[in-house]
Amino acid sequence: MSLPTDEISPASLVVEHTVSRGKGSAFKRWHADLTDSAKHHEGYIRTDLCSPVQGSQLKWYSLIHFDSPEHLHSWLKSEDREKLLESGQQFFRTYRFKSFSTGLEGWFSQKTGSEQLGLGSPAWKQNLAVILGLYPTVVIQTLLFTQFSIAQNWSLANSMLLSNFISSSTLTWVVMPLVSRLLSFWLQSKYEPIPKQTNALGIFLIACALTFMNSIFNHVQ
Template identity: 35%
Template sequence: MPAAKASPPRPAPATVVITQRLRAGREPEFRRWQAEVNDAAATFPGFLGAEVTPPGDAGAEWSVLYRFDDVAHLKHWLDSATRRDLLARGTGFFEQPSTQHVLVDEPDEEVATVVVAHPVAPGREAEFVAWQDRMTEAERTFSGFRGSELHRPIPGVQDEWTIVYSYASAEHLDRWLASPQRKELLAEAPDFRDFEVHRIANPYGSWFPPTGSGSDQSPASWKTALSVLVGLYPTVVILTLAIDELWPSAPLWLSLLIGNILSVSLLTWVVMPVVTRALGFWMRPRTAPDPRTDLLGLVCSVGFLTLAALFFYLVTRVFWTLP
């Protein structure tokens, strides 16, 4: 019996983050030039989007993000003559050469991320940064390391220094957290050991629990959002109509509070378990990702929402006169 032919891996979306320090007084020209660069990038194959972020109150660097559907398309844009010409025209806008970081999504891995918040005493900032640099260098030596970011305090918003680091899986992360190297670094700086560690979990929690098929990979974000809408829309409409019929004189703020409490409870323990089982073939396919399965799940979800909208229209406008 011939061996089954393995499906080729699907391309992973790729992002480039560019930071650049703008010269004083050049912002209007820079914005026009940057819009032209964004328009040029949008004409290249695989372009997914661009985002320009101005510096914060305490910063001076602009950040520009370009996202493509795979590394090859991103590289085609980065190496293109079109981009080189645009960069040559914009050289005079910046105080120094820009920095560039390429990030590649890895959909076959369940990335585990941790946020660590450190309170740092005034005057100890440089010492803390040096110690954190040593910590990051140690993190890099462990298998599965995906990246680390250091965020400074924001006056009036956040007093702690925040470090976000990621590993390819929870196992890789746990290996680092329990490692002798990390314990040694913590022992080097007892003044910085007063910190909080927070793991970042699936944003929809137990609505999308791991399956028993051996794969712990979370569903794609767009599938998660659409499936939540499938459960949320009819739940909210039914509760809104029911509350209005049962308590028509209820204050708006109170009826909304009651509706939200009921909808969250129903979604968590009744609706979403049904939705996730019904769409399980699409959200967590047992075989390799298949565009036909993705299309079928999308059609089912959109079709259900369309029928639900039609049903509620007929109920509230044709058969009964309701809000």
């Protein structure tokens, strides 16, 4: 049985630079050089640069678009970009970025405030990991709501709003960080190949966990 494959889709990078006062013009010239560097790499689409809002902190935001995560990843690791980042330190105090391909990457991030070059696990792995976290969260929440008669007399729209708010908050701050740590050996970047045995082990463990929880929940119900 072959493992799922991902369709090629565009990838975008959102970058925040905190620029020192009085160095905005120099920063724009530096950013133009950075954009020119990206243009020479395969798959580049465009760059959008947003100036700081008047009166706010000097935070500049740029969006860099490539036609695939692979091409974006290639530019992120390129030597010319590394050199430009070093030279740009004189114009900005701090910077951080986030890349997007599936939209779920935030649930699998192990780092904050730093650069991450692995643009996330394959979409099918992220999907399985989310199911592993979502299934028990929703079932346990439903059982608790029923046991303690929470929102039982509410309208469907109101009860679903409360339920979704609680479940999404629980997933974001409690469940998915735990799932991400437990499956860290398996949730590797799609650009860092891992042995087939490791891939199979991750799928097997998730299947066993879901089967075990399903059995327990059926008995509880």
